[in-house]
Amino acid sequence: MSLEQLAGKTILVTGAGGLIGSRITGQLRQLGARAISVCKLDAYPPEVYRERFGIDTFNPDFIVGDIAEPGLMNRVITECDYVIHAAALADVAACTRRPLDAIDSNIIGTQHVLDAVATSTRLQRMVFVSSASVYGNGSPRFVEDAAVSPVSVYGNSKVWGEYQTAAMLGKADHSYAIVRYFSVYGEPQVVKENSHSWVVAWFTMRAALGLPLQLNGGGHQIRDLVHVDDIATGTGTR
Incomplete structure (x- = not known):
């Protein structure tokens, strides 16, 4: 699908409050699409959403809410x-510390979305956003067609989401796509407290403060970095 085909369409973007979701909705609106946003807005302080990601909670198309809330997805979709x-809950460290929260957001919340999608008579396609975490540590590097081998709570939850999307929507003959994001970077990315994610943001912050760059694990890790603009464009064309 070309992005131009989305002009005049209505697209729901869940998790639209962060770096990636806000960039996706911004691109959609530039194309002339109506983007309806749903997000809990609980990952950052309120000023980060407002000042860095440009979130306007007074916009009637921005819904501050939880996808796991009964009935919400059915009403919106x-x-x-x-x-x-x-x-x-996209932070690997946070999922490890709070596995029940990961289950609530990534599994129960996804099931609510899938239930609403599967019963919709209007919906043309769903894109499920997954992660390179489904590959585990890679051997010796991430290869796109490698078998999934998650080693984290977050990775486990994304594998479940992929299989459940295929199981529910495939059987119902609904059109869907699954995308696996690798390490995303780009302005206005900010460091998350108590998180090891956003390595580019960590490096740039430390460099700006005149601090040495810290490499964990001996610096032998291999990661594919993808700019957030490319992520937004690629997701929109799925």
């Missing part, structure tokens, strides 16, 4: 032609 499901 009835208006939509497409769904980009990016909502998740």
